[in-house]
Amino acid sequence: MSPHTIAALVGTRRRDALVAQLSNSTSDTATVIAPFTGLPLHKLPVSSADDVQDAAASARRAQHAWKAAGFAHRRRVLLRAHDLLLERREELLDLLQTESGKTRGQAFEEVFQAASVTRYYALSAQRVLATKRRRAGIPLLMTTRVSYSPKQLIGVVTPWNYPIALGTMDVVPALAAGSAVIQKIDNQGALAMLATREAYIDAGVPAEVWPIVTGPGSVIGNAVVDSCDYICFTGSTPTGTSVGERAAGRLIGASLELGGKNPLIVLGDADPAKAAVDAVYACFASMGQLCVSIERIYVHESIAEEFTREFAARVGALTQTAALDYTGDVGSLTSEAQLARVQAHVDDAVEKGATVLAGGVARPDLGPYFFAPTVLTNVTNSMKCYAEETFGPVVAIATVATDAEAIDRANDTEFGLNASIFGGSIAHARRLADRLDAGSVNINEGYRGSFSSVDAPMGGMKHSGLGRRNGPEGILRFVQSRTVSQSNGILQLPRTGAEFAVMAGLMVTLLSVLKVLRRR
Known part of the structure; x- marks a missing residue:
């Protein structure tokens, strides 16, 4: 996208109308960069x-x-x-x-x-x-x-x-x-x-x-x-x-x-080809710059080879573009800092023995902050991308032998925001979902099921957050809740020792009756 196109999209008059909404009394401004070009987009007034x-x-x-x-x-x-x-x-x-x-x-x-x-x-x-x-x-x-x-x-x-x-x-x-x-x-x-x-x-x-x-x-x-x-x-x-x-x-x-370091478990009864297609979106939507996107995949050994081959091929075939239409599958990272973080995680992993199955390189031919969606294997705990949140288009695939191993490895993190399970048996996947330490779990979907369920709470466990939004x-x-209770005047509650002496037995009987009736 050219600088001229950007200027046309965010014209001076329209930009001024938007920023006029800001509560701002200073002359200070901050320069905002357009990720597709790396050029200044506009100057934003800064509040005090x-x-x-x-x-x-x-x-x-x-x-x-x-x-x-x-x-x-x-x-x-x-x-x-x-x-x-x-x-x-x-x-x-x-x-x-x-x-x-x-x-x-x-x-x-x-x-x-x-x-x-x-x-x-x-x-x-x-x-x-x-x-x-x-x-x-x-x-x-x-x-x-x-x-x-x-x-x-x-x-x-x-x-x-x-x-x-x-x-x-x-x-x-x-x-x-x-x-x-x-x-x-x-x-x-x-x-x-x-x-x-x-x-x-x-x-x-x-x-x-x-x-x-x-x-x-x-x-x-x-x-x-x-x-x-x-x-x-x-x-x-x-x-x-x-x-x-x-x-x-x-x-x-x-x-x-x-933050999150969100896992995806691919069970042995999953369709490898379909799981691969769905997993690509789960990992690389918004170039992985999404708190609930997937950064770790644990695939059962019985389908690992087929899934990994299909997944890497799908990632390599993604259309990466700056087009302002629906022709692109993935876009650009948002800033120079994001690009530097992603590059550092990939370089560190490769230097320490990780294998790159797809991507792994910046794409300056497309724009200053573009980075090819990247698939890694042989990632170890000595690498930055093993436990740290990359918040970019990088995913690590590992093979597991059992469901128990998959759950243990998925839960082996300080984070607990989102997790996913892909499998053929929904009942089986649901049972495993209850064992994941995550505020949301998606079955046969990466994040959009829980993210779009605005009637259901969304939030994290462990170091992924506190409280819930939605629902x-x-x-x-x-x-603030306010409790208002009133006496109905049917019977005076005891106020003196003598009155308690008379009423205590009756009140104990009441408690016993409520228990029998299973009244809360």
Whole structure:
């Protein structure tokens, strides 16, 4: 893609309209690079810590009216936003490709996810957060109900790799609950996220309820944590750990989606050819720059030779391009830093004895950050790519003799975000899925089954994170529960020693009866 094409896609007037949404009072800017060319795309205004404080204060004031508007109003607004996302999808796809270097198909996954999560919370928020009756401590004598009140201001820190999808998966349920949101976006995905926010504002979300800030995490990210009542963070495990510690110091909650070293198990009863086709997408979608993509494959020895041969051939045949259409299978890495990390992992593995079955080299003929999707074997624990997250288009294949060995090797990691099992027997795969230490497990699919299931919780175990997004769990993060219990006046509870002496036997009998009746 030529510099002229990029300039045409993100014209000055349109860029200025998008960045005008930012909470920014400084003259500081950051240069954003177009991955397909390595050339400057635009200069992004940078916020200050004072901007964060001002935006947070304004959002808190605006939240009162947003909460008071009620569920029905918020449902109508979010459903209009759903429609606008779909109407404006071509521009969103252009922006995503231009800023991230991903293919149009993988950009489409983001828009699809954003629309899905918006529709889901628009239609489910009131049901999930409705006041509900709970069993009272003493049935008949007492009545207990639980209600929910939105936390006033939610902080959201989103990454560059899936800015629209991961941003909306945190922002939308907060808005649906009646909270305000202050969001720190990554420079590399800023225009796509700002265009997405614009759709929600045009649908009726007050701009003050959802301010967006930019800048270095050490300054702006920390200021967001310090300004909010709950923080959502997506990124690396070291940074996420620091975010969680900072939140704990303020006694606020946090949900953290962090790193992964995700395994795929190919069982002996799998169809090797079909498994190979599906595994290629699981590994190389968005050039592996996806927290739930596969970096390790464990294939049963009975089909290992056929699977590996087919897999390497499929990887070698992938169409790698910068085209802004659906002709590409894989695109570019997003930055020079990503390219350097991938190259370092591959070079280290080769130097220490790994075998390259496909790829293994940069593709400067296609663009500055292109790297050929890479398949390795003979990877050992002395290599960086063995246990460290590469976050790029590199996968290691190993052979296993038994299901038990596959499970043990899959679980042998500090991470536990996503895992996959490919096999012929679904029942068999399900039994093994229960033994995997991962927050999501996909059977005969890499990640899209769980990722797209917006009614089900998503998150990690071990060092892959804390808390869950999506499903009822995803909106319950943003509310405080309140228990209200009342005496029904049928019988006075004991208050004095004498009254306890009379009532104790009756209360013991009540407990015994409830047990017999299996009443909670």
